[in-house]
Amino acid sequence: MPGERTTAKQEKNGPTHVQGRTGKGGAMKLGRKPVLAGLAVLALAGVLVWWWAHERVYPGTDDAYVEAHVLTVVPEVGGRIAELAVDENDHVAAGDLLFRIDDRAxxxxxxxxxxxxxxxxxxxxxxxxxxxxxxxxxxxxxxxxxxxxxxxxxxxxxxxxxxxxxxxxxxxxxxxxxxxxxxxxxxxxxxxxxxxxxxxxxxxxxxxxxxxxxxxxxxxxDHATVTAPESGWIANIDLRPGSVVTAGQPLFSLVGDAEWWIEANFKETDLTRIRPGQPAAIGIDLCPALDLEGRVASVGPGAGAVFSLLPAQNATGNWVKVTRRIPVRIALDPVPEAARFCLKAGASATATVDTTAAPGP
Known part of the structure; x- marks a missing residue:
């Protein structure tokens, strides 16, 4: 019948029309994927190239630590502690009394x-x-x-x-x-x-x-009265009035606060452009928001393993080459008084050196 043929024709043509549209869209999507993948690869390659160039010009390390002069307080005469003027974590100024030994004898x-x-x-x-x-x-x-x-x-x-x-x-x-x-x-x-x-x-x-x-x-x-040789913080003290000490006996430590520096261990491959006098950006893990500045003071004469008590022996058949780290001392610029709390001897830090700057004197 004519009506039935028309319906059958529509049913026949309908699915064919939909199938044609679906096939065209799939081809377009398949065509975009290689382009997007290529762009992603190019972007990643660009990032890697930028990162490589940046690390080459601005070498950095997180194998760095805050350092200060740590003095060991040792009496030069023995006797009984008659007066103790400090305790753990106390801050002292240069010349302040630390303790006094009974001086009658x-x-x-x-x-x-x-x-x-x-x-x-x-x-x-x-x-x-x-x-x-x-x-x-x-x-x-x-x-x-x-x-x-x-x-x-x-x-x-x-x-x-x-x-x-x-x-x-x-x-x-x-x-x-x-x-x-x-x-x-x-x-x-x-x-x-x-x-x-x-x-x-x-x-x-x-x-x-x-x-x-x-x-x-x-x-x-005179040695019976012991004063602070410089300003700093008292640490590791276990002393009480009445304690008996002997000459040459280590009693406690004094962490000086007059001079701070960063001991940064750079990979030997990063030392090509690092020279004394170049500026450096310093971060302290204790205070992430604090940005400090400094300058390269010196580059170590050898890797840390060379000066260890038992240096590594690489003359073996199972030797594997490992990139060594060389210590670099970075002297900190004057630190604001409010930021001195963040400076703790041995605290972790990060250091990035600007090798584009000319070396200092």
Whole structure:
């Protein structure tokens, strides 16, 4: 029938028309996919090239740490802690009292050394007086010898003229010999007195020894009071008043806050362009929002493994090449007072060096 044929024709043409449209859209979508994939690959390649160029010009590392001078406080004299002025995490300024050792015995040692120095000075003075007396005795003996010699010569002349007897001449000769012997004895006594005296005044060996002992006792007394050599923070203290310490015993640490730097370990492949004086951007993990600046102070002379107690031995059949890291010291620019809380010795940091800048002096 005509109506049925028309319907059948529509049904036949309808699905054919829909199928044609679907096939055309699928072909367009399939054509776009390679283009999008290519663009994505190009974008990724561009990012990688940019990242490579950036890392080459601005090498960075997160193997970096905040460093400061850490002083170990060690007493130079032993004794009982009489006064303790600091505790853990306290901040001290240069010259502030840290602790004081009981100094009564040290004061007694100073008094004893001073008494010995006075005795040495007195002994040197007595020896000087002995020398003066010996010199006077020698002068007297020398004058007596001259007088005895003159008398002997006079008696000898008179004896030749038979004006005096032999006994008178013999008496004059004996007197001369005694005078010569007394002069010799006086000279020997003077030599002994001078040897006992040594140098005069403070140049005298005994006096110098006694004065040196006095100075050492006074130094020990001064060492009983221990003050901060620089400003910083107290750490690792386990000390109480009444504790007994010995000379040379490490007591606690003082982390100085006057100078801070970053110890950044860069890969050896990143050191090609790094030079002292170049600026660097610093980040502190403790304060992520804080941006610090600094300059490369120095580049280490060798990898860290070289200076370890047991350096690695690579002369084996299973050797695998590993990129070494070289320490680079970055001196921080002056840090604002409000940001000093973020500086903790040993804290993790990041460092990026601007190698486009000319090296500093």
């Amino acid at each position: 040290l004061k007694a040692a100073v008094d004893q050394a001073r008494a010995r120095a006075d005795a040495a000075l007195q002994s040197a003075g007595a020896a000087a007086r002995e020398v003066a007396a010996a010199e006077a005795e020698l002068d007297s003996a020398r004058a007596a010898r001259r007088e005895a010699e003159a008398d002997y010569l006079r008696q000898e002349g008179l004896f030749r003229r038979n004006d005096v007897s032999q006994s008178a001449l013999d008496s004059a000769l004996a007197a001369r010999d005694r005078a010569q012997a007394e002069e010799t004895a006086a000279a020997q006594q003077l030599a002994r007195a001078q040897a006992s005296l040594g140098d005069e005044g403070d140049r005298n060996a005994g006096v110098r020894e006694a004065l040196a002992a006095l100075q050492m006792a006074e130094i020990d007394l």
